[in-house]
Amino acid sequence: MFGYYVSLALRSLRGTPVLSALMVAAIAVGVGASMTTLTLNYMMSQNALxxxxxxxxxxxxxxxxxxxxxxxxxxxxxxxxxxxxxxxxxxxxxxxxxxxxxxxxxxxxxxxxxxxxxxxxxxxxxxxxxxxxxxxxxxxxxxxxxxxxxxxxxxxxxxxxxxxxxxxxxxxxxxxxxxxxxxxxxxxxxxxxxxxxxxxxxxxxxxxxxxxxxxxxxxxxxxxxxxxxxxxxxxxxxxxxxxxxxxxxxxxxxxxxxxxxxxxxxxxxxxxxxxxxxxxxxxxxxxxxxxxxxxxxxxxNEVLSDDNRILGWLSLAFLLVCVVNAIALLLAKFLRKAPEAGVRRALGASRKAIFSQHLIESGCIGLIGGVMGILLTLLGLSLIRTLQMGRLDQIASMDWVMMLAAIGLAILASLLAGIYPAWRISNTNPSVYLKTQ
Known part of the structure; x- marks a missing residue:
């Protein structure tokens, strides 16, 4: 069933390319900005001993x-x-x-x-x-x-x-x-x-x-x-x-x-x-x-200063703003598909199935946004290395731990963004949309 929901999600993304691109961009920009700061903080806090x-x-x-x-x-x-x-x-x-x-x-x-x-x-x-x-x-x-x-x-x-x-x-x-x-x-x-x-x-x-x-x-x-x-x-x-x-x-x-x-x-x-x-x-x-x-x-010795910690929290706050924007876009996208969901409900699909389908679609958006966010993070770290003229080469780099963290953060952000829109469409009365078919 999970694979079927993923195929539905990809089909839905292709069906609304503009909205899908905007949602992926919102997640990617939020993840890119936050992971650039968090990666620097993570590398600064390493203990080689x-x-x-x-x-x-x-x-x-x-x-x-x-x-x-x-x-x-x-x-x-x-x-x-x-x-x-x-x-x-x-x-x-x-x-x-x-x-x-x-x-x-x-x-x-x-x-x-x-x-x-x-x-x-x-x-x-x-x-x-x-x-x-x-x-x-x-x-x-x-x-x-x-x-x-x-x-x-x-x-x-x-x-x-x-x-x-x-x-x-x-x-x-x-x-x-x-x-x-x-x-x-x-x-x-x-x-x-x-x-x-x-x-x-x-x-x-x-x-x-x-x-x-x-x-x-x-x-x-x-x-x-x-x-x-x-x-x-x-x-x-x-x-x-x-x-x-x-x-x-x-x-x-x-x-x-x-x-x-x-x-x-x-x-x-x-x-x-x-x-x-x-x-x-x-x-x-x-x-x-x-x-x-x-x-x-x-x-x-304050290697990771209070200023760096504050920047880390501010970057997460920016990601939260991007999540709020993604919620609005997801809600608009899902409500456009409400008649389709109404038909599925009338044919016997449960509210849980409708909710799961749309939440998985949110997760797919997060996965794509996470990959794009990694690319933006690498670009941000490259700019930092350039501006610092090599003084931060050792820490302005991204390891596999932070790459996986970026994807996980993007999926988590998209799932959080998708909870309300998915709940909203799964609780819609199917009879309203059957009259329009």
Missing amino acids: QHKDDRLYAVQLDSWAPEKAYQNDTQMPWELTYRDAQALLRSDIPSRQVAMHRWGATVSQENSELRPFTAQIRVTTRDFFALFDIPFIYGNTWHKSSDQNPTREVVLSKKTNEKLFNGENSVGRSINLNGEPFTVVGVIEHWNPTPKVYDLNNGAFKNSEEIYMPFGLHRQLQIYSWGNLNGWKSEDISNYEDLLNSHYVWVQYWVELDNEKKKHDYENFLAAYIETQKTKGYFPRPLKFGLTRPSEWLVV
């Missing part, structure tokens, strides 16, 4: 000014001082821990026709790759001693390795950073989480770094952060060592704690560290620190 959400934590220490808290929801700086990061690295409680920040340098090769280019670099500790589950194509990360000692080694991204070495195994080969030679020890697979949950301070939707280098190179190369550098008081920074010992926060810190006991032990470790630093005149505020899971980190 969801599979480790129960054991990864972003670390915060309240080392800010005594008279006022840091201006964010946590009331603590997002990052740590270099001095604090070095102290935390000495703990053996976390199974893995990562201190890191963003940097950049000019990349070149000896005896190569490739023009020098500026690369985004992550200065980090060796656990970075294991903590964030980044697979290697060739080689591996550097030795643990390189986290404290200057070792001129680098790990390349897959894209950078293809650019420099045509994708070949480059382990043991050399590149120059700012004219200084570095040895390649590993090449990682393509890894570009969106949003960049591991570093939300420097653009949540920017591409991941092209090169990774050991944390122990700071003093030798005098590496300055290419990210945020914040402090709560003016300090006399006359040399690089002054920066490393200053109150400026610029180092991001993550730990992996496998169970609740380790988390409890690490909390005690952080509390004891802060208390010790207080005796030396640091940490003037009341004792406070934060261990935040990746899912919570995305929320407190």
